[in-house]
Amino acid sequence: MTTLPRFEIHQPASIREASEMLVHYGDDAAIYAGGTELLLAMKHRALAYGHLIDLKVVPGVNAIETRDGTIEIGAACTHRSIERSALVREKQPVLAELESQVANVRVRATGTLGGNLCFAEPHSDPATLLLVLGATVGVESAAAGLAAGVASREIPVEKLIAGAYANHLAPGEILTRIIVPSAKPNHRAAYMKFQVHERPTLGLGLWLETSDAGRTFTAARVAVGCVCPFPSRAPAAGELLTGARAEVEKRLPEAAALIADGADLADDHEGSAEYKRHLIGVFLRRTFAKAVAGDSL
Ligand SMILES: Cc1cc2nc3c(=O)[nH]c(=O)nc-3n(C[C@H](O)[C@H](O)[C@H](O)COP(=O)(O)OP(=O)(O)OC[C@H]3O[C@@H](n4cnc5c(N)ncnc54)[C@H](O)[C@@H]3O)c2cc1C
Secondary structure (H helix, E strand, C coil): CCCCCCCEEECCCCHHHHHHHHHHHHHHEEEECCCCCHHHHHHCCCCCCCEEEECCCCCCCCCEEEECCEEEEECCCEHHHHHHCHHHHHHCHHHHHHHCCCCCHHHHHHCEHHHHHHHCCCCCCHHHHHHHHCCEEEEEECCCCCCCCCEEEEEEHHHHEEECCEECCCCCCEEEEEEEECCCCCEEEEEEEECCCCCCCEEEEEEEEECCCCCEEEEEEEEEECCCCCCEECHHHHHHCCEEHHHHHHHHHHHHHHHHHHCCCCCECCECHHHHHHHHHHHHHHHHHHHHHCCCC
């Protein structure tokens, strides 16, 4: 039986203290949120740390609040708490719906949205949708030379993910919140995935803005995930998805081809690149129909 190697767990009282611990222990330390990825990777000796910094006990990172037309989700909020949040269900129902379909209820009750984004496992759901919703993340650290408090910056989700299992956080930086614009009455959004194994084979997110209750689309954003090392937005495909609905429907195959061209499709255990290209076509059609029907939660 594979056992977990020994490690020390630290419970900081603030983000500043957590960041200082990360810097102090360097490569031998990691943030510990739900542990659903981290502990598994440590058990299988894919990662090794002597010090885990428990984020969940830090005040302020478990809250979900609204502010200036956005929802601010603390990085340590579990998938389950987001799925069940009345605020998320009201303000951005498509996100609550996505969260209800992540993994299984045991993983959702422990795994966090922040951990999901930072780990950047290619076969993950949330980042693909967050890209099209225009979400950003708040990052904080006890920067050198700062006598008190924390240095903070806000970056788009696409600037957080650097590649498969890689993020752009600097040493000592911690993801503290995810900021998601609230839905407006003239927005339509949907996320759909295709899954036969434990993790999704494909995820497709679509966001549309309409000027006349869904007959014309004035703006569109589309992204695909899981079929490529990290979620990929396709701005040129988005442009094809604007205009009169009947015209947009005709252009869906062309838009799907652009999405596939822009994603780094590869042959792997989930299927060939050609198969994934086909799935993108099927799921763009389905996701468009779902977004237009507006049947999220
Ligand atoms: C059986 C199974 C099925 C799954 N199916 C799906 C699925 O269908 N769709 C999907 O999207 N995901 C799926 N997942 C992934 C799951 O969503 C993630 O495991 C979970 O969200 C990770 O969060 P965590 O809090 O457990 O992260 P942890 O394991 O605690 O951390 C993961 C990594 O991120 C770092 N980290 C965590 N939080 C922060 C932070 N705030 N700032 C900086 N670094 C941080 C940690 O140091 C670590 O390197 C599945 C997982 C399992 C085990």
